[in-house]
Amino acid sequence: MTDLTPAEIHQLDSRALELVGIVHGGGGPAEVETLVRGLTPQQLTGIAISCAAMVDPDKQIGQLLAWMNLDDPSEGWSTDELKDAHTKYARGVRTPSVENGERIYQRLRKRNNRTREGSTRA
Known part of the structure; x- marks a missing residue:
């Protein structure tokens, strides 16, 4: 996996927050699809990592x-x-x-x- 620049990481973190907002705000698959449309597998992996980093690993x-x-x-x-x-x-x-x-x-x-x-x- 190619290293991402700080600007790219920031952009993916922002998209991850948008994804969380869609899910918690009652959005659906269409909104998620719009958010991730055109992203590379590397970028999708980055969003997954960012979302995972938001989770408290001590919770069940x-x-x-x-x-x-x-x-x-x-x-x-x-x-x-x-x-x-x-x-x-x-x-x-x-x-x-x-x-x-x-x-x-x-x-x-x-x-x-x-x-x-x-x-x-x-």
Whole structure:
């Protein structure tokens, strides 16, 4: 891969931010296609690298994608991820990710208990 100039890197970073804006702003495939039309494979790779650099690698996949599932009570966490966070929390781990997972785990547990109690009363 040929080295990019600082100006080219800046341009690709700007396009990566535009891509994020399209995705988060409710744009669709047509807007993305317009943004990347005419780019070389090297430039597309540069945009992918720039977008990847914007992601917090300490977050779990569910947390990174939670914005896509705003009406999801598990906030994008899988059942296994929540159980893992709960286990770590019980063992004394207090990272922000584990604490967030434990908070969601407990909220869903209470919700499930209320649902179960309501169905046994009926």
